[in-house]
Amino acid sequence: MKHPLTRFDTAQPQVGCSLLGPQKTLHGLAPLRFGYMTILLAVMLQWGVMPVQANPWSDAKIRAQSNGLVVDGEAIRQDAHDHAHVPLRSVFRYPHQSVVVTTGASNLAFHERAQQPGALGLIPGVSNLWDWQPQESQDSADLEIFESNKRLGLIRAFTLHPIPQRKPDFLGSYRLGHYPKPQSSPNADHYQPPPGLVRVTPANRSQRISDHFRLEQFLCKQSGGWPKYVAVQPALLRKLDALVRALQDRGIDLATLTVMSGYRTPYYNRAIGNVAFSRHIYGDAADIFVDRNGDGRMDDLNGDGRSNIADAKWLAAVVASLDDDEVTPGGLGTYKSNSAHGPFVHIDTRGKAARWGP
16 A cells, blocks of 8 residues: 655755644744643643653664664665665654654655654754654554655654553453563563554555564464554564674575564463563564575575574574674574474574573
8 A cells, every 4th residue: 555655855945744733844944843732741741641651662763864874873774685675674652752863964855654644843953853753543654764866764663552551461352461570680671561562454464664574474373363463672673684684695595584483472472381481572582494495494504405403503603693783682592393393593682692402
């Protein structure tokens, strides 16, 4: 489905959108009119009329400059193996949260692609800081960033649906189960329940969530109808994309990895007998293997003519070689074949290194 396109240009005066409706710009600036609506929202938050929940996933630092995008300190460059590929990074926000984009050049243009245009404008008093707030009713919206008609990249903002507090076992009709109470430890922040879940429907299930992965690859395997919900942490997406690039650099021709298991609801995680604090319930773990021929099993990566644990170890060695400055440290495990599956590798971004497996 094609969505309407709204253009905002940093180089010349535009008619911009604000939180309170259209607003003509002055000398090329399009400041958001926060006004009474923002004051009312602040008062409601202060007095507890609306629930306040921290969202560490919404703090993506996005900088648009003439030679590309920088997201969370990572320079987003054109894919060396696919020049037609448009770099994409996802951010995750509550309906009332905005996305801030810093511009490092004056000749950039923003194109918002969404079912309904949102609000985009310069933050008052700052010359290069743009505030983008997609429409609250949408599951996602895109902000394309151009320089002289060259597309530098795409920011995809997904709406998070907070886990209900009164009836946390369900989100709508989708059964979640209960998250275990975080234990007191130096790494306790990594064991907090996700700030929210992304709604997945038949219409958006194949939507790209990163350069090499789609929403549906991370869905929990539990039975049930639509909509479903999923948690995928940005740090995991960065690590998986970095792994695909590392494999391509080693001559492995692939567009993605097979995700055997991504997100698991606490309900499903308990039903299959897994440990209570599995990283899968936090949205920062994936069980993966390389399957270029589509036979559902790990490819022969080490060239010995077989698919076995040696290939899982080969893949794990590539994961271990990733630069710690580029990816978040975490668990790395290898698993042998059994009657249900072939060999695979578990990776996560728990914040500290952990190793296991034969």
